[in-house]
Structures are given as structure tokens and as C-alpha cells.
Amino acid sequence: MKSSSNNGESGRLSSENDEELPKMAISSFQTREEEIERKKMEVREKVEIQLGRAEEETRHLAQILEELEVLSDPMRKEVGIVRKRIDIVNRELKSLGQSSQKKEKEYKEALDAFNEKSREKDQLTTTLAMLVNESEKLRMKKLEELSKIMDPTD
Structure with missing residues (x-):
């Protein structure tokens, strides 16, 4: 009987333990x-x-990027405009330089021709003066001869 009462007690303990384990679990x-x-x-x-934080940082970075784009766009436009103007002026300078060299060459050629003609004129003027002088001498001589012929007393 003891064994059955032990079984009964242990059955109760076991049943309490069986209920406590799931409760604890x-x-x-x-x-x-x-x-x-x-x-x-x-x-x-x-x-x-x-x-x-990431969203705030993204907004902040987007704002900075937007400010950079705003800053760089006018500068790019101005730089582009100035570069185009420089190209135009450079082409004009090249054309004017060629024209200037051509006109300078023409000027030198004209100046050389002018100087040559001036020298030629000076030579011709000198020759003319000598011829006129010679002609006057000959005419004076001839006049003196004619004068002697007309007035034999001299």
C-alpha cells in the first residue's frame, strides 16, 4: 500500500510539477x-x-548641391560668353594682322617707289638745271658773238 500511496503522492507531486514546468516555461x-x-x-x-539623421543629411547635401549648381551655372555661362568673344576677337585680330602686314608691305613698296621716284626727280632736276645752265651759257656766248658781229668796234 505504501507503494500505492507513494505512487499517489508522487502522482500529485508529479502532476504539480507537470503543471509548474509548463507555467515556468x-x-x-x-x-x-x-x-x-x-x-x-x-x-x-x-x-x-x-x-x-540620414534624411536630414540627404536634404542638407541636396541643398548644398543645389547651391553649387546655382553658383557654377552663371560662371559657366559668363566664361562661355567670354571664351566665345575671345575666339571672335582672335579671328578678327588674325584677319587684321594679315591685313596690316599686307598693307605694311604695300606701304613699304609704295614708300620705296616714292623714294625711287624722288631720287629720279632729283637727278632729272639736277640734269635740267645743268642743261638750262649750259643752254644759258651757249645762248650768252652766241649773243656775244652776234653782238661782236653787229658792233665790230668792240
Whole structure:
């Protein structure tokens, strides 16, 4: 009988233990679930904070990029305009330089021709003066001869 009463007692202990184990397991499981849920919420909060920072940083970087584009566009346009103007002026300078060299060459040729003609004129003027002088001498001589012929007394 003892064995049956032991069995009965141990059956009760066993039944209490059988009920306590699942309660402890459920309680432990619930505690772990609550801990997991709490950690999950902490991680979610951290992620949301990081996302908020990342979004703010993205907006800030986008604003900086926009400001850079605004700054660079007018400068690019002005630089482009100035470069085009420089190209135009450079072509004009090249054309004017060629024209200037051509006209300078023509001027030198005209100046050389002018100087040559001036020398020729000077020579001709000198020759003319000599011829006129010679002609006057001959005419004077002839007049003197004619004068002697007319007035034999001299």
C-alpha cells in the first residue's frame, strides 16, 4: 500500500510539477518574448533615429548641391560668353594682322617707289638745271658773238 500511496503522492507531486514546468516555461518564454520585443523596439527606435539623421543629411547635401549648381551655372555661362568673344576677337585680330602686314608691305613698296621716284626727280632736276645752265651759257656766248658781229668796234 505504501507503494500505492507513494505512487499517489508522487502522482500529485508529479502532476504539480507537470503543471509548474509548463507555467515556468510559458513564463520564461513570455519574459524572453518581452525582452525580444523590448530590444526590437530599441533597435527600431535607433534605426528610425538613424533614418531621420540620414534624411536630414540627404536634404542638407541636396541643398548644398543645389547651391553649387546655382553658383557654377552663371560662371559657366559668363566664361562661355567670354571664351566665345575671345575666339571672335582672335579671328578678327588674325584677319587684321594679315591685313596690316599686307598693307605694311604695300606701304613699304609704295614708300620705296616714292623714294625711287624722288631720287629720279632729283637727278632729272639736277640734269635740267645743268642743261638750262649750259643752254644759258651757249645762248650768252652766241649773243656775244652776234653782238661782236653787229658792233665790230668792240
